[in-house]
Amino acid sequence: MASLRSRILHFSCLAVVLYVGMLWSWKNTGFPAKRRYGENRSHEGMITGRGPTLRSDLSPSFTTNQASCDGPVTNFVFIKVHKTGSGSTFLVLARFGRNHGMTICYPIHDKHRRLSYNSPNLDRSACQPSLGNYTLLINHAIMNKTAMDRLMAPGTRYIGIVRHPLEHFRSVFFYENQPAKDSVNPLGKYLDSKVNYKPGRTGMGKLGKPVCQQKNFQAYTLGFPRKLFGSRKKSVLEETLRTVGSWYSIVLITEYWEESLVLLRRTFCWTMYDILHTTRRLHVQRDPKKSAPLTDKQIETHRKITPIDYLIYDYFNRTFWERTTKEGPEFWDEVVYFKTLNLQVNNHCTLSQGDKVFPSGKWSREFLADSTFCEELDWTTTQWNSALLLQLERQNEEISRKQAQIESE
Numbered sequence: 419m420a421s422l423r424s425r426i427l428h429f430s431c432l433a434v435v436l437y438v439g440m441l442w443s444w445k446n447t448g449f450p451a452k453r454r455y456g457e458n459r460s461h462e463g464m465i466t467g468r469g470p471t472l473r474s475d476l477s478p479s480f481t482t483n484q485a486s487c488d489g490p491v492t493n494f495v496f497i498k499v500h501k502t503g504s505g506s507t508f509l510v511l512a513r514f515g516r517n518h519g520m521t522i523c524y525p526i527h528d529k530h531r532r533l534s535y536n537s538p539n540l541d542r543s544a545c546q547p548s549l550g551n552y553t554l555l556i557n558h559a560i561m562n563k564t565a566m567d568r569l570m571a572p573g574t575r576y577i578g579i580v581r582h583p584l585e586h587f588r589s590v591f592f593y594e595n596q597p598a599k600d601s602v603n604p605l606g607k608y609l610d611s612k613v614n615y616k617p618g619r620t621g622m623g624k625l626g627k628p629v630c631q632q633k634n635f636q637a638y639t640l641g642f643p644r645k646l647f648g649s650r651k652k653s654v655l656e657e658t659l660r661t662v663g664s665w666y667s668i669v670l671i672t673e674y675w676e677e678s679l680v681l682l683r684r685t686f687c688w689t690m691y692d693i694l695h696t697t698r699r700l701h702v703q704r705d706p707k708k709s710a711p712l713t714d715k716q717i718e719t720h721r722k723i724t725p726i727d728y729l730i731y732d733y734f735n736r737t738f739w740e741r742t743t744k745e746g747p748e749f750w751d752e753v754v755y756f757k758t759l760n761l762q763v764n765n766h767c768t769l770s771q772g773d774k775v776f777p778s779g780k781w782s783r784e785f786l787a788d789s790t791f792c793e794e795l796d797w798t799t800t801q802w803n804s805a806l807l808l809q810l811e812r813q814n815e816e817i818s819r820k821q822a823q824i825e826s827e
């Protein structure tokens with residue numbers, strides 16, 4: 419017990435953030451990417467990567483429910499919240515960005531590839547220089563709409579992600595603490611030790627530093643103003659929630675991740691090909707210690723520690739379900755279709771790596787899954803970052819070449 423407590427003492431807020439960053443970057447060292455896959459050129463001379471290989475034009479009804487679509491959204495920011503499954507989302511969005519010739523704001527100053535952390539301020543000096551306009555921001559950054567609107571090409575859209583606060587906390591806790599091998603329910607014990615926790619006026623209380631993975635961390639990352647963390651004024655909090663909500667075109671819900679991808683596809687006029695992803699990362703929590711049930715009292719304590727995260731989760735979960743209801747019952751047919759297709763694609767890639775044509779269906783166009791496609795489905799964050807950086811460099815070369823041409827004319 420004493421040793422459990424002493425280990426828990428290390429669970430201080432800022433340390434968690436740094437530690438997570440370090441581990442993350444340690445896991446992603448090295449650069450095995452095959453760069454040539456990042457390359458291709460469209461008729462405009464820009465690199466556009468590999469789009470789906472299509473054998474036929476549109477299938478008759480694949481644009482269901484997309485009457486207002488003028489083409490895919492190719493200018494967006496993804497607020498990558500730690501420990502929400504945002505890594506898997508990153509892979510999907512990076513692949514999309516490469517395939518659509520997007521220009522990444524690639525973090526240059528931080529070896530953990532974060533753009534802003536303790537200070538949610540951001541300008542072009544944070545990114546690898548571009549001669550064009552940035553249209554893609556998907557590495558860790560704290561939401562700051564004013565700064566990001568200024569940084570990105572005009573009309574940029576925002577994607578967020580939230581996870582149930584208790585699941586988020588479990589994930590943070592067991593990632594940081596490999597503690598208490600002898601304990602049946604270390605998280606419950608930890609919460610018991612905080613039972614008398616009183617949020618301070620700023621909501622930070624004694625749990626530590628301003629930036630902290632266990633207290634209102636998701637809300638902080640998504641741009642909820644810190645000065646309101648301690649507020650009890652319902653009307654102020656609700657108005658702020660609506661403001662924060664209005665910044666985002668969509669906020670994905672980790673618990674309904676694949677459903678979220680389908681809603682994203684519809685919202686951004688993307689194809690189903692665009693949201694295909696590896697199923698290897700979707701592992702279920704099997705360690706009983708990690709998923710040990712908590713008492714009502716422990717859950718209540720957790721709510722007290724991170725009240726704004728609960729508020730924001732309930733808000734975005736509710737609006738998510740309102741939106742899926744508005745999409746109509748076909749939405750759920752599409753989700754089933756998507757999950758099945760994605761499994762088939764993964765099975766193909768695991769088993770054969772050869773070429774396979776997936777025929778068009780109600781919501782998808784015909785496409786070819788070849789060995790390159792399969793290889794890329796397994797790419798890591800580092801590989802995708804490198805491909806996007808390469809794309810940026812090629813775009814810069816292209817723009818300089820054109821400028822030189824104009825000057826010499």
Ligand SMILES: *[C@@H]1O[C@H](CO)[C@@H](O)[C@H](O)[C@H]1NC(C)=O
Nearest residue numbers: 454455456457458459467468
């Ligand atoms: C690039 O595009 C051309 C023509 O569209 C195609 O033949 C070639 O295979 C593509 N290369 C890669 C690496 O995707």
Ligand SMILES: *[C@@H]1O[C@H](CO)[C@@H](O)[C@H](O)[C@H]1NC(C)=O
Nearest residue numbers: 549550551552570571572817
């Ligand atoms: C960047 O955006 C501005 C403002 O929309 C535009 O005038 C400019 O041409 C863009 N630059 C490039 C290289 O596309």
Ligand SMILES: *[C@@H]1O[C@H](CO)[C@@H](O)[C@H](O)[C@H]1NC(C)=O
Nearest residue numbers: 537538539540562563564565
């Ligand atoms: C957001 O960015 C703007 C513009 O750079 C800056 O003035 C402001 O202080 C930032 N907001 C926060 C909360 O840091």
Ligand SMILES: *[C@@H]1O[C@H](CO)[C@@H](O)[C@H](O)[C@H]1NC(C)=O
Nearest residue numbers: 582673731732735736739740
């Ligand atoms: C999200 O909202 C739906 C609909 O209100 C509800 O049924 C569900 O339990 C919520 N999910 C979580 C994880 O709270």
